Amino acid sequence: MYVSNTDRIVSHQNISLLKLQDLDLSSLNYKIGDLKLGTYDNLITARHDTPLIEILRLFISKGISSVPIVDKNDVVLNVYEKYDVLLLAREGPYYNLDIPVSDALARRPLVNMKIAASLIFFPQICIGFPRDTFLLGG
Amino acid sequence: MMQMKEILEKNTCYDILPLSYKVIVFDQSLLVKKALAALLQNAVQSAPVWDTANHQFVGMLTVTDFIQLILYYFDRSTPIDQALEEIDELTITALRGLMQLPCEK
Numbered sequence: 305m306y307v308s309n310t311d312r313i314v315s316h317q318n319i320s321l322l323k324l325q326d327l328d329l330s331s332l333n334y335k336i337g338d339l340k341l342g343t344y345d346n347l348i349t350a351r352h353d354t355p356l357i358e359i360l361r362l363f364i365s366k367g368i369s370s371v372p373i374v375d376k377n378d379v380v381l382n383v384y385e386k387y388d389v390l391l392l393a394r395e396g397p398y399y400n401l402d403i404p405v406s407d408a409l410a411r412r413p414l415v416n417m418k419i420a421a422s423l424i425f426f427p428q429i430c431i432g433f434p435r436d437t438f439l440l441g442g
Numbered sequence: 443m444m445q446m447k448e449i450l451e452k453n454t455c456y457d458i459l460p461l462s463y464k465v466i467v468f469d470q471s472l473l474v475k476k477a478l479a480a481l482l483q484n485a486v487q488s489a490p491v492w493d494t495a496n497h498q499f500v501g502m503l504t505v506t507d508f509i510q511l512i513l514y515y516f517d518r519s520t521p522i523d524q525a526l527e528e529i530d531e532l533t534i535t536a537l538r539g540l541m542q543l544p545c546e547k
Contacts, residue, residue, distance in 0.1 A: 334446065357516060360509050386505045387487055393478055393508050 349374045352381060352406040356392075359384055359405055373405060382409055467492050468503055474511070474532045477503055491534055503534060510541055 336342065350359055350371045359371055363386055370385040384405050392408055466489040468477050481489065481503075488504035511532075515525040532540075 357513075360513060363509055364506065364513070386509070389505050389509055389512070390478065390482055390487070393512065394482055 343368075347372075349378075350384065350405055351375070353404040356403050356405050356408050360389065363389075371405075373409070384409060468534055469494055470500060470535045470538075471533050473530075474534060474537050475530060477534060478508065501538070507537060507541070511537060514540060 348362060348366055348368060348371060350362075350373050352373055352375070354373075362368065362371060370383050372380050373382045373384060374380055388408065464484065466480060466484055466486055468480070468489050468491050470491050470493050477489070481487070488502050490499050491501050491503050492498075493500045511529070515529075520528075
């Protein structure tokens with residue numbers, strides 16, 4: 305499945321409100337696209353060779369929580385999240401923040417990161433479409 | 443859409459809390475490196491910070507704080523050994539004090 309234009313991101317924080325226990329959610333058949341849930345305009349993206357330090361500065365200056373990593377055709381390769389900074393901090397030395405973000409992504413545990421144009425689906429990212437509803441997204 | 447509106451209006455935060463849950467809170471005298479380990483171990487992004495002396499919450503320790511800590515040493519081009527030494531002793535209180543200093547480049 306191809307995502308040909310990355311113009312939207314929905315983070316879990318937008319939908320965590322809906323984890324209502326013991327309540328009937330079967331009628332929650334709203335499409336993410338209809339609700340415009342997520343970021344649609346002025347989306348900030350990065351390339352695989354964007355230095356990590358630049359992305360850290362973006363998190364602060366733009367007040368965003370994640371950045372999609374795209375290739376030159378705007379195909380989503382991965383997403384670098386604020387939470388990943390904690391993994392970075394755990395490594396110990398905070399030096400060499402000039403490394404490309406793809407290096408930092410490679411350090412994510414349990415996942416074999418092979419960033420290739422042909423490999424679109426990554427286990428830790430689910431690519432959704434505006435026609436998806438909350439129930440489909442789980 | 444009206445159903446969604448109703449659900450959101452009728453329910454409180456208390457309603458969506460699980461019956462039993464682990465709560466992570468940091469004392470502000472805790473070392474930042476230990477706080478980091480606790481956040482990673484419990485797979486949470488942030489936690490409230492408690493001031494024992496004054497019996498009150500004084501803020502949240504979030505990933506932004508760690509980003510700012512990283513940028514702090516990066517912008518000053520601090521040698522890595524010195525940075526690690528300083529971070530080793532850093533408490534949450536000290537971290538918050540650090541962030542209020544103007545950046546000297």
